[in-house]
Amino acid sequence: EAGVAQSPRYKIIEKRQSVAFWCNPISGHATLYWYQQILGQGPKLLIQFQNNGVVDDSQLPKDRFSAERLKGVDSTLKIQPAKLEDSAVYLCASSLISGIYGEQFFGPGTRLTVL
Amino acid sequence: SQQGEEDPQALSIQEGENATMNCSYKTSINNLQWYRQNSGRGLVHLILIRSNEREKHSGRLRVTLDTSKKSSSLLITASRAADTASYFCATDEGTNAGKSTFGDGTTLTVKP
Numbered sequence: 455e456a457g458v459a460q461s462p463r464y465k466i467i468e469k470r471q472s473v474a475f476w477c478n479p480i481s482g483h484a485t486l487y488w489y490q491q492i493l494g495q496g497p498k499l500l501i502q503f504q505n506n507g508v509v510d511d512s513q514l515p516k517d518r519f520s521a522e523r524l525k526g527v528d529s530t531l532k533i534q535p536a537k538l539e540d541s542a543v544y545l546c547a548s549s550l551i552s553g554i555y556g557e558q559f560f561g562p563g564t565r566l567t568v569l
Numbered sequence: 570s571q572q573g574e575e576d577p578q579a580l581s582i583q584e585g586e587n588a589t590m591n592c593s594y595k596t597s598i599n600n601l602q603w604y605r606q607n608s609g610r611g612l613v614h615l616i617l618i619r620s621n622e623r624e625k626h627s628g629r630l631r632v633t634l635d636t637s638k639k640s641s642s643l644l645i646t647a648s649r650a651a652d653t654a655s656y657f658c659a660t661d662e663g664t665n666a667g668k669s670t671f672g673d674g675t676t677l678t679v680k681p
Contacts, residue, residue: 496573
C-alpha cells in the first residue's frame with residue numbers, strides 16, 4: 455500500500471514570497487491533517503479535514519495560511535506571504551477514520567526554509 | 570496548545586539497556602499514542618493506549634497509562650542502535666475526536 459505522498463520535499467524561498475505544498479493521502483483515508491514542526495519541537499496541528507470539510511483550523515494563521523482539500527482527496531497548503539518564522543517541516547498525515555481510534559500515517563514532510 | 574510533555578528531553582544509553590520515557594498531560598483524554606521520528610523513516614505510529622487501558626505491549630515496547638496521575642510511560646527493552654530517534658506522545662482529547670496534540674519529544678540515543 456502506498457503511503458502519504460508530499461511534494462516538494464524541500465523548498466527555499468525569501469520572505470514575503472508565496473509557497474504551496476501538496477499532499478496525497480493514503481487511498482480511502484477520510485481524514486487529512488497538516489502539521490507544522492519547528493526544529494526541536496513536536497508537530498503542531500494546523501488544520502484537519504474530514505473528507506473535504508474542515509474539522510479544526512483553530513491554529514491555522516489564517517491571515518497568511520490557507521488550505522483546501524478538493525474532492526476529499528488531495529490537499530494543498532499555501533503560505534502567502536511567508537515570514538522567517540514559517541521555516542519548519544510541514545507534515546501531512548491521513549487516517550482511515552476520524553475518531554478516538556484513528557491511527558495517523560505521516561508523509562515524509564516538506565522542509566521549508568524562509569530567508 | 571501543548572498537551573503532552575515528555576521527560577526527559579534527552580536520553581543516552583548503551584545498546585542492550587532499557588529506555589524509559591515519560592509523558593504528562595493536563596486534561597482528560599480519549600487515548601494516548603506514542604510515535605517515533607527519525608531522519609530515515611519520518612514520523613511513525615508505535616502504539617495507542619485507550620483511556621480505559623492501563624498497560625499495552627508491542628514487541629519490545631511497553632506502554633503504561635495512569636489517568637489518575639495524567640501520565641504515561643514508554644519502555645523500550647533491550648535497546649538497539651536502530652532505536653535512536655525522537656519519541657513523541659500525542660493525546661486525543663474529548664472535544665475533537667481524532668485531533669492529536671503532540672509534546673516536544675524525548676531524543677533517545679542508543680550507543681553501539
